[in-house]
Amino acid sequence: LQAEIFQEFSVQEESVMFRISLSVLLDCLTIFGTSSLPGTSTALRMCYHGYGYPLMLFLEEGGVVTVCKINTQEPDELLDFDFCSTKVVNKIILQSEGLREAFAELDMTSEVLQITMSPDKPYFRLSTFGNAGSAHLDYPRDSDLMEAFHCTQTQTNRYKISLLKPSTKALALSCKVSIRTDAQGFLSLQYMIRNEDGQICFVEYYCCPDENITEAEL
Numbered sequence: 001l002q003a004e005i006f007q008e009f010s011v012q013e014e015s016v017m018f019r020i021s022l023s024v025l026l027d028c029l030t031i032f033g034t035s036s037l038p039g040t041s042t043a044l045r046m047c048y049h050g051y052g053y054p055l056m057l058f059l060e061e062g063g064v065v066t067v068c069k070i071n072t073q074e075p076d077e078l079l080d081f082d083f084c085s086t087k088v089v090n091k092i093i094l095q096s097e098g099l100r101e102a103f104a105e106l107d108m109t110s111e112v113l114q115i116t117m118s119p120d121k122p123y124f125r126l127s128t129f130g131n132a133g134s135a136h137l138d139y140p141r142d143s144d145l146m147e148a149f150h151c152t153q154t155q156t157n158r159y160k161i162s163l164l165k166p167s168t169k170a171l172a173l174s175c176k177v178s179i180r181t182d183a184q185g186f187l188s189l190q191y192m193i194r195n196e197d198g199q200i201c202f203v204e205y206y207c208c209p210d211e212n213i214t215e216a217e218l
Contacts, residue, residue, distance in 0.1 A: 029044070056068070
């Protein structure tokens with residue numbers, strides 16, 4: 001979430017990190033309901049006074065203010081995939097509509113989604129191996145859905161569909177998706193989401209390969 005999407009953004013320390021219950025946060029954010037009445041909107045102010053203090057939420061709608069205090073917890077150590085943009089070997093930017101259609105058409109009974117990215121044909125291929133057999137979906141580099149295509153070498157990797165499915169929530173809200181892989185086959189999905197005011201934010205999703213595919217297996 002870029003600072004620009006907030007009307008006011010002030011952080012006194014270099015960085016602040018804590019953990020809170022996601023379900024409690026969502027309950028607080030929807031305390032006035034999931035949709036505002038016509039002509040009204042819910043304003044939110046978040047405050048945090050430092051280590052050991054709760055996260056304070058001030059929600060105002062129609063002159064009514066609700067104050068929520070969420071207890072903060074020690075943060076977990078973040079898993080670092082060491083995914084660096086300088087190590088990216090293949091990258092494409094696709095209109096999200098194309099990826100949404102792919103997930104709708106491919107056989108999701110498959111345990112894995114196989115992704116092929118190549119400077120040559122098939123360029124960008126998604127494959128599944130489900131109960132009904134194998135299915136492939138190809139996107140040529142000059143497809144209308146393709147915003148950018150930068151592939152330097154042929155890569156084929158498989159990723160567990162059970163690990164990729166949570167990212168489809170962000171996919172449903174996004175307008176574009178950047179798909180990147182490094183030399184080890186680690187996958188980066190970066191979803192660009194435009195809010196109602198036209199402001200941009202991103203959801204990044206990382207997934208390690210389930211197995212490397214050799215040429216003999218292909």
